[in-house]
Amino acid sequence: MKIEPNITIAKIAKNLGEGKISSVEICNHYLENFTKKNSVFNAILSINKEKILKSAEESDKRRKEGKVLSSYDGIPIAIKDNLCVEDEPCTCASKILEGFISPYDATVIKKIKAAGMIPFGRTNMDEFAMGSSCENSAYVKTRNPWDKDRVPGGSSGGSAASVALSIAPAALGSDTGGSIRQPAAFCGVVGLKPSYGIVSRYGLVAFASSLDQIGPFTNSVLDSAIVLDIIKGKDPMDCTSIDSKIANFAELLSQPYSIDGLRIGIPSECINCEGLDNVIKENFNESINLLKGLGAKIIEISFPHWKYSVSVYYVIATAEASANLARFDGIRYGLRAKTEKLSEIYLESRGLGFGEEVKRRILLGTFVLSSGYYDAYYRSAQKVRTLIRKDYDEAFKICDVILTPVTPTPPFTFNSKSTPLQMYLSDIFTISVNLAGNCAISVPSGITSDNLPLGVQFTAGFMREDILLKTSHIFELHRSIKSFIPPEN
Ligand code: GLN
Numbered sequence: 001m002k003i004e005p006n007i008t009i010a011k012i013a014k015n016l017g018e019g020k021i022s023s024v025e026i027c028n029h030y031l032e033n034f035t036k037k038n039s040v041f042n043a044i045l046s047i048n049k050e051k052i053l054k055s056a057e058e059s060d061k062r063r064k065e066g067k068v069l070s071s072y073d074g075i076p077i078a079i080k081d082n083l084c085v086e087d088e089p090c091t092c093a094s095k096i097l098e099g100f101i102s103p104y105d106a107t108v109i110k111k112i113k114a115a116g117m118i119p120f121g122r123t124n125m126d127e128f129a130m131g132s133s134c135e136n137s138a139y140v141k142t143r144n145p146w147d148k149d150r151v152p153g154g155s156s157g158g159s160a161a162s163v164a165l166s167i168a169p170a171a172l173g174s175d176t177g178g179s180i181r182q183p184a185a186f187c188g189v190v191g192l193k194p195s196y197g198i199v200s201r202y203g204l205v206a207f208a209s210s211l212d213q214i215g216p217f218t219n220s221v222l223d224s225a226i227v228l229d230i231i232k233g234k235d236p237m238d239c240t241s242i243d244s245k246i247a248n249f250a251e252l253l254s255q256p257y258s259i260d261g262l263r264i265g266i267p268s269e270c271i272n273c274e275g276l277d278n279v280i281k282e283n284f285n286e287s288i289n290l291l292k293g294l295g296a297k298i299i300e301i302s303f304p305h306w307k308y309s310v311s312v313y314y315v316i317a318t319a320e321a322s323a324n325l326a327r328f329d330g331i332r333y334g335l336r337a338k339t340e341k342l343s344e345i346y347l348e349s350r351g352l353g354f355g356e357e358v359k360r361r362i363l364l365g366t367f368v369l370s371s372g373y374y375d376a377y378y379r380s381a382q383k384v385r386t387l388i389r390k391d392y393d394e395a396f397k398i399c400d401v402i403l404t405p406v407t408p409t410p411p412f413t414f415n416s417k418s419t420p421l422q423m424y425l426s427d428i429f430t431i432s433v434n435l436a437g438n439c440a441i442s443v444p445s446g447i448t449s450d451n452l453p454l455g456v457q458f459t460a461g462f463m464r465e466d467i468l469l470k471t472s473h474i475f476e477l478h479r480s481i482k483s484f485i486p487p488e489n
Helices: 009-017 023-041 049-064 107-114 157-164 181-187 221-231 249-254 278-293 306-327 342-353 356-369 375-398 420-427 431-436 465-478
Strands: 044-046 076-080 118-123 171-175 190-193 213-218 263-267 297-301 401-405 439-447 453-460
Touching: 009 023, 009 221, 023 049, 023 076, 023 118, 044 157, 049 118, 076 157, 107 118, 107 221, 118 157, 157 171, 157 181, 157 213, 171 190, 181 190, 181 439, 181 453, 190 221, 213 221, 221 249, 221 439, 221 465, 249 465, 263 278, 263 375, 278 297, 278 401, 278 439, 278 453, 278 465, 297 375, 306 356, 306 375, 306 420, 306 431, 356 375, 375 431, 401 465, 439 465, 453 465
Parallel strands: 076 118, 076 171, 263 297, 263 401
Antiparallel strands: 044 118, 171 213, 190 213, 190 439, 401 453, 439 453
């Protein structure tokens, strides 16, 4: 069997099941792609080839003996470098974690291993998941698979790029304000941010704990459902995880489904916002027309507090980050400054180990939590977060799914954002979903005249992955461009 670029894991599983290919052949194929492409694109930070091939051999043995762990046994999946995989490095693309080896598996890793899937390399990211371009990685700059002079998005840019480049057939990332959906759109792959709590965060290095969620990058909506089915579920190690008791999503997608009569909300504030590129607007209108043609009812909705979401996010996320990152003190993990005095070890290790953006966020977060400013910033931000959540609740009384662009512009070039705020605004369409805890998915929706991929975002209510996945699946089946394969592939 030939593994074509951007093959789905559903198809790989079918071929594995029919004995047309082995896990060793699959892993060798992706390892070859890694060798050919990674030196140019820098999607992967570290990889253990022997360990991957050993796992593949074990999987093939299980299959021969009729003891497969799941239909996906033997399929590789790339892992963002902020998820703990036992005995592997976990740097969060930060110098402060250089040399740190994770002593345990994150719950999602335990789950993918229990399904027989094989962790395949650690993907590059913005340091501690802070950024939208991977330019904040302390190690390398990942290049966009469609245009080497452009960013892949961030923070999970390495995960998105590895799937787009066929270095791996799927990847895991994390999304605090858009870090799965934005790079998915920039690289032309599917990116899913599940509802808050559906997936355990145990073993994910925390950035902003009330916003972080783990989710998949894949080549199809069905593949996202498959990976979500594998990684979801309540976990005693994460008290914010919930027992979703929801259907098997992949199975839901195999049943007949139509969106005739489905109410799709378009927030007027979002589509009339400043800075929205014309290419995005045109493509967005094409997506609306496609959905209309399939029988969906388009409803204009209002999000009165949406305009505050970026500001609210940068108060809440930085406050939480300043507390979460306090543990990196030069004593317990990774880098330690070569000095004797304890207070100097703390200060110098953090000074040397953290990059500029991380320091900026820690300072901002510490400031908004400090006495005298707490009420003015942090408490106010929490109140506005509730109002944003209520905007969604109101909207979902009159519509089933919300449609917006994923990003205000197509992928941008390196060093083109001259201020932090300019970079922060690239998540303007994704951030409010995390503040509300809802689920959303980025699906490729078009290609610009200069051959850059574009995406559209579907958002559904809390724990409404069923309707989210069904709607985006139908969209994917009917969109005019059938495959999104970058020129290098
Ligand atoms: N780009 C946003 C930030 O810099 C979101 C990052 C994320 O989702 N991890 O914080």
